[in-house]
Amino acid sequence: MSPNPRFRYLTDRERVLGPLMLAPAVLYIIGLVGFPFLLSIAFSLSDVTVGDTSLDFVGLQNFRSIVRAPEFRRGLVNTVGFTLVAQLIILVLANILALVLSQNFRGKWLARTLLILPWATPVALGTLGWLWLLDSKFSPIDWVLVQLGLLGPNTLLGPGNHMNFLAREQLAMASVVAVQVWRLLPLATVILSAGLSSIDQELLDQAQVDGASFWRTLFQVKLPLIAPIMSISLLFSFIFIFSDLVVVFVLTRGGPVYYTMVLPVWAYFKGITGGSLAEGAAIALFLFPVLMAAAILILRTARRMEVA
């Protein structure tokens, strides 16, 4: 019994089959990434609003007015700042967790499952959970602090019975960072665990015979060896935090005042809530060069790892 001749004909012709197989992906990218991107550039150079959808060219007018707004400067500083601080904390914690998980101990699978849960939870739902945890009246964290004698009259953290996490400038910023760390730590840990387990056991045995202590082995053997994979993990979480809308939107809406404002949230407020599509597009485009640089770095690092 011979296979259908026509079918065989198609699968044999790589020049037809290749583009055919690629077509869905190409269409997807053009339709859902390329077209909106070009549209946002067009928007940003026009005076389009939700009420008036005609595209009248206004040059860089939108960019000029955005840059002058205090929210923009704060948003830019916060976007970069949150990203860097969260990144740093993730890096340290993920390394510690990955090292712990590389050991054998009782209940390891449970620890692993718990660790991965934040990643499996939809970001918006997870953040809603945090919203309650940090609530100004009902926060269980406040309650624990009071019980521990750290919060309340004549205590370390002040006379009130509530921390008001999301209402105080520094604490609100710290809360945003904390939630970002919480949701991205699993990914970083899993990537680093994979990196650690890929280290040749003979190298670690060698380090032991060479007399290296735990710290020397960690800093001079393990970490340098997983540096390439670590940089991938860093770049991914960088993009995730830098372009994130959900955490700030759900948790603080940029408040108190606009102290926790980040560019994606402000773009949403301006463009969608405020109806000024042109200004929203212009704000969003500010993220583009940074994200592009990060994407290029990711791809280059990935390629270098393939070669090595």
Place this chain on the structure above:
Amino acid sequence: MAIVEISGLKKEFGEVPAVNGVDLSIRQGELLVILGPSGCGKTTLMRLIAGLEQPTEGQISIAGQDVTDRPPRAREVAMVFQSYALYPHMTVFKNIAFPLKAQGRFTKGEIEEKVRWAAGVLGIEKLLDRKPRQLSGGERQRVALCRAMVKEPSVLLLDEPLSNLDAKLRASARDELQRFQRRLGITTIFVTHDQIEAMGLGDRIAVMLAGQVRQIGTPEQIYHNSGDTFVATFLGSPGMNLLDRGDYTLGFRPEHFHPSRGQRDTNGEAEFSYRVSRVENLGADTLLYGTVDGASEETTVIARIPSTMNLPVEIGASNHFVVQSEHLRFFDKRTGKRTDPRPL
């Protein structure tokens, strides 16, 4: 004087014993080869000596001190792994300096001096700034050896260090390794499954099987006076011919099995009627495969004849072959252990 003393050493992984009661004593400055087929526990034994594994039972002492419970860094041992395990992100210099830095008792200048000295001994001064991936297999091996010797250990452990080299390089690396070992007089334990390496390198050889040392002795002793049938057949290529003779096993090496030269000397030789079924020409030698009368048809008997000898052998026919009686070996049929000669 024994520098490494091992007694009653056992290591079980779960229920399976990898090393099952080993006693060994290694003398100062000697090169001891641990030889055995894969899975015989030789690498585990080496890892136990290095301190990378904890024994289930037994004791290890190095340079007169019981080190059984000590971590590797408190044992004054150095080890070269099969893969050489060079740190890929460090230059050759940093690789060699690593164990010195880890000891933390040398100044930068002293480390530099020691590294240069060690690199000089192995002739790799020119490679110090390279990364491991820029080195050939032979160069990597030398770097690994250099890193092992630079901290001047009491014992140097080598785990099949030549198995990653191609056949030609292996012969010269073997020679180099032996000269290096003699020159520094460093006590060395060398693990291999390659009997040629073992015979060529070892001052003494310990033959292992199933987690136990079956025989230990000089290469000559092991080869010519094999203690049991396993050692007799494991050494030599091909190994010793064994013939079932009722209540005992008769053995002789292929190179001692040759055509009768005509003059009869019934006291001095054992005679066989040898039916050759296949001839294999190896260049310098010729191997004959066949059977002898008085042994079962399944028992292949091999003869190794120098090619310089003109072969008066007919394939398929019975040939008159002999073994000098001094080359005959007798083994107990049940235990496989060597026994006294018996009348044939």
